[in-house]
Amino acid sequence: MSTVEIELELPDGTRMRVPEGTTSLEVAERIGPGLARQAVAGQLDGAWVDLRAPLWRGGALRLITTRDPEAGQVIRHSAEHVMADAVKRLWPETQIDVGRTDHSEKFQYDFDIPVRITPQDLEAIEAEMRRIVEQGELFVREVVSADEARRLFESKGEPLKVSRLGDIPAGEEITLFRHGSFVDLCRGPHVQNTAQIGAFKLTELAGSYWRADESNQMLQRISGVAFASEKELAAYHKRIEEAQRRDHRRLGVELDLFQFHEWSPGSVFYLPKGFALHQRLVDYVRGLYRKYGYQEVMCPQIFSTELFKVSGHYELFKDDMFLMRGDEREEIALKPMNCPAHALIFRSRKRSYRELPMRLAEFTQLHRNERSGTLLGLTRARSFSQDDAHIFCEPDQVQSEIDRFFEMTREIYRDLGLSALEVYVSTRGSEFIGEPADWERAERLLFESVERAGFDYRHKPGEAAFYAPKVEFDFHDALGRAWTLGTIQIDMAMPGRFGLRYVGADGQEHEPAMLHRAILGSLERFIAIYLEHTAGDLPLWLAPQQVSVLPVTERHEEFGRKVLDVLQVAGVRAELDNRNEKLGYRVRGAETQKIPYILVVGDREQSDGTVSVRRRHRKGQQMVGVDEFRRQIEEEIMTRGIS
């Protein structure tokens, strides 16, 4: 036992001196037997430490017990091992690849199993897992040398694992975790024993490519969820149900917004209400284009592929383009993006620095032949439109253009009530066009701008487009999947490929800088995410139908029409519901259609010239004069109140 001591600070502020090499489990035991029993892992200065790992330095130590929300991550990680153990017990020739690194939601392992796993097999695996959990097998942590680890997995006939072992840099500590007869290469941390896995469920069966490369063999991926208790598992199922209620595909049907048909997979049919939403968004962005100095253009849908040969898309994007034969031998493509066409506009005549920055915006439809397996409702479509624009400017204007773009981005996301965004700066990968020095300058510019804008961002090295480093704004759908909406990219290729030039103040020709940018991104994807974000309760200014006027009986219909007329003349999207149904029925209909305002007109309203106003999500009704209501709603629409 070392005589060197380290000092630990516990969450309650007390300090404890223990010999170097003490494990956090031993610390837990010193604090109390209850804590030691319930502990699943430790966190030293916020970083996970396995309970059985010796502590070599002091710091703030927190012991995570089954009662802490963070325990779920450890429990899922351990359930992952139990699942692999169960699969190996059922099919001993199975090779196990690796599990998940992120256990915040679920766990998974990729397997090379000699048989095709079926959903029935999942039940068998669960039953086996249950046995292992009930046995309360102890997790054991073991530090080994690379050679020992290699010999172990070679002897177990696991070449996949031996290959993974090769990825660990020399000199890094290699740890194994065992429970019962199962052993896997693993960093941990793990629970003390399998009995701490309170509840679990295998949820998905899928394929995945070995090392995420589709030229490699496909493994079978089994995923599941695990929690400290059955109660938490039940809560999880409830969350999933809630998410399904928010699914934009479901809301699209329920609210009569859009539909799909198998004869045009990946392309949406906007129904009147869905198109109204689309149009309101476009109107809104158009208004901001005036404010921020953009000019809107409309370019052709189809082009000779010559255009995309110049832009470089033909070479790198061909598989994603819809190609057709023209009259002659000419090959035609539906445009997958607007940038090459905008480059043609720019170079259609000699440009002066006085015209810059030139900001060309376009909303027209784009078509990309996405692989069938990637389509997903409106979030991944083959036909979509973007609030797309390209900015041509002098190189020393790039900085201020990016700043201005971020300003506009903030304004839009604020107006829409979207705050839960993630910002990423993606930098150069292995394939790129241009000079590394230029890339570095562009990347530095992006980093500086994002910081100046005050965005909390993360870096994605190697994730840039081949022609541009970019900033992305990601949002999550109801099931937690991240989708990029806004983006800005500094183009390193297009100005050169199209030979773009402008005459500067010095009378010389220069190459302009080119920025690609979008804020909502694809309108289709935006609508999907936004519907899921709002659960279909669109803010008044975007709601396809803002008001439903309900005459109590037929005798109030005429007055109802007058009210309707006042609103429609004012530009309010109102409808009269004079169906031969009771009032309660029609109120219910308006509520399930998530219409923001219900106006009831009966005898009282008719004689007073008022309407009885029922605002969605607010209790009770108010009698208001017709003109007064019109003023109120106009005001609320104009200020884009987010309810």
Place this chain on the structure above:
RNA sequence: GCCCACGUAGCUCAGUCGGUAGAGCGCAUCCUUGGUAAGGAUGAGGUCGGCGGUUCAAAUCCGCCCGUGGGCUCCA
């Protein structure tokens, strides 16, 4: 494109062992004129995703195709 699952009325779904289909909602008509989340009656609607196979007989079993969903890969 790859792996797994699913596809029955406009929507949500039932349909046992193979014997050519049901419910609720919605829709239509009629009755009802009803004051803030479902009034009543009657009725119409289906080549059971498509094509082939097995069988006396297929929504049901098998094969292929299409579409949708969960993942992989890819991306707005």
